[in-house]
Amino acid sequence: MSLRKIKDTLMKQTIFGIAAFNIIIVFSIFFFVFTNGLKFFYEGSVVDFFLGRTWIPLSDLYGFLPLLAGSFWVSVIALGISVPLSLFAAVYISEYAGRRTREIFKILIETMAALPSVVLGYIGLYVFSGSIRDFFGLNSGLTALNGGILLALMAIPTMVSIADDALVALDKSYKEASLAMGANKLETIVKVLLPAAFPGIFAGIMLGFGRIIGETMTVLMVTGNAPILDSGPLTAVRTLTATIAAEMGEVTIGDKHYYSLFTIGIVLFAISFLTNTIADYFIHRSRKMS
Structure with missing residues (x-):
């Protein structure tokens, strides 16, 4: 040999x-x-855990629903902000921006992605919380809305990058055929390019959602950490990830409370696995279409 x-x-x-x-x-x-x-x-019941309405470990109450509600509100707010902003940004970068402008925007997006979550947490704690408190007349600005805004800022770079790649990867014949049929540029984007690039755009949204649901430090700092089931955008909440981060360092290894946090971890694993599986499917579908 x-x-x-x-x-x-x-x-x-x-x-x-x-x-x-x-x-x-x-x-x-x-x-x-x-x-x-x-x-x-x-030691605990599956039904009591997943359908429980109260999370008070000191009282031996391990109800999963308040934590799920917190993650739900923060994720909905973050997606509601990040998805449209990312879509508009990706369309501008891929279809309207000049070469130099495109390079500048790409650098800014990559810089946003590099910001540490703890830095964003400080921004939410000392900047956004006061504004939210004063604008809505609340006692505290540490709410689901505060966490959702910051998580949207963290998810936007991922969504914009993948959506931009999906639009750029489309065959030029899509645009040329649409323009040749008399459609203007906006009609071409809305009715031709976005539907054709949908698999890639949706994959970016799912990966951004994975970043949102898995973030810990930011939501731990700015959402108030109150495990309340009857929560909303303007109330304090506690997410699944924040619960693990806040309580894991205080539990006794081997007791019921300790194992309950690992059970939350299993749920997060399942959500992450499902999210990445869906995103991977649509990424492969996008590559076949391009």
Whole structure:
């Protein structure tokens, strides 16, 4: 065997080993979380956990619904802000902006993605919270709305980048045929380009949602951390991720409260897996269409 083939074989085996090691790590993490999460149900009821309306660990009350409600409100607000803004930004960058302007916008978007979540948390804590409190006449600005606005800022870079790539990757014949039929540029974008790029755009939205649902530090700082079921956009909430971050450092290893946090982790794993699976499907669909 030649030296070149030996090097190729060695490199191939090395890459395979690294990839296999990464897969083993992921499955090990999942196994650790899953096994510890299931131990909660040795003492607690599945129905009481998933349909429980109160989360007070000190009173041995582990109701999942208030935490789910908190994550729901924050996610809905974030998606409601980020999706339209990202769509408009992607359309402008791909169809209207000049080459130089496009490069500047891409740099700004990448800079937004690089901002640490704790920095955004401080902005929400000391800037947005006061404005929200004064504008709506609230006692505190630490609400689901505050968290949703910041999470929207965190999700926008992902959504814009993928939506822009989906629009740019379309065959030029889509636009040329539409314009040749007498449609103006806006009609071409709305009725031809956006529907054709929908799989890629939707994939970006799902990946942005994954960033929203999985964020911890920002929502821990700006949402008030109140596990209340009857919550809303202008009330304090507590999300699934914030609950784990806030309470994991204070629990006794091996008790019921400890295992309940791992059960929340299983739910987050399931949501993340479903989100990424859907996004991966639409990304592959987009590549086939382009």
